[in-house]
Amino acid sequence: MAQSSKTLIRVVDDDIDLLNSVAFLLECEGYECSIYSSAATFLRADVPSRPGCLILDEQMPEMTGQELLSELNRREYMLPVIFLTAHGDIDMAVRTMIDGAVDFQQKPLLPEKLLCSVARAVQIDLDRRGGAVDLKDEILMFNKLTPREEKVCRLVADGLINKQIGERLGISKRTVDHIRSSALSKLPFKTAMQLASFFNRIDAFKERQRSG
Template identity: 45%
Template sequence: MTNVPEELKKGSLIRAVDDDPAIREALQFMLEAEGWRIRTYAGGQEFLTEDAPSVPGCAIIDVRMPGMSGLELQREMNVRGYRLPVIFLTGHGDIDMAVSAMREGAVDFVQKPVEQERILEAIARAVDRGRLGEGGSLLLGDIRARVSTLTDREREVAALIGAGLTNRQVGERIGITVRTAEGHRAAIIRKLGVREPQAIARFLKNLEEREG
């Protein structure tokens, strides 16, 4: 089970935005049992109206909702300058939407039906990202642990992304399709917990310098 300091749980608020009351109830029961504080919302507009984004934590958002979709909510949060890390809940057919969400800054996406260990790991990573920002304050052990989750190909792609190459340029450089490059980028963002090319480059540079 994911080990998160109790003081971090007490100082964070997890938001669950989903139009399905059964999902909201299940998440609330699960997270409260694990010691997290949680507040649920039935839709994006309710979240935007009632939530206090200055309270640290993260938001768990369903991709497909009537009215304002999860992606539309994410874009509105970006427009408003919300720095709250986002985890998306997706169906099996939503991989393209998930990739788009990651490119917009989502920390992770978790497929339904939700597995407890998977969502708890995602929450811990999201809250950690929100607390530490784009990775500049991580210790060497944290950086090494995150980079070690990358496959050799993902690390190769990460270096190219860090150098400022687009997905198309990455594909041309190493002989893969643009779609495959997008998939690698999404995996890198999810595993490292950062999305900006400069932050990805800093991860790799810090690891090389501290191990050198």
């Protein structure tokens, strides 16, 4: 897959500790991440052609998150935005959604909630771009999976943890760990939601092949 088609999660916040902790969380989930301590730095350095999303703090000096979102709209830069704030209220949440944000979360962050939001935002961006990840590439990736790897990944996509998968398939958790690791080394999708979307696209393609 070409580098330009790989998803990138951008995080803009003037809190360096939060930047580092969010980046660590995302990278542990297999995402590529770029962090910026100001809106101006983001505007200078970001590459709009990379699909993904933007995690954006509201309360920042010089240019606030809402001001950055307005500037992105002016530039017709349609990257999905997840707003973060320690000072939010209902009116602000409504304003950011009207301006195009896809989610609004208050600090302190809940990791699982943020990861779900990121996966949804990335999928929104890929769909908006017409599928920046080429279906032909995805079919090639799918064909590299062994039947057992596919089965394990589909159970991951259903939200099962490794211990549950082992019980379902009658194998040890350690074996599941090995199969899952091998399978995910062949795929750019790391979260259950990403895997579910991937298999939905593959299954839809197979159904079209059968019908056609």
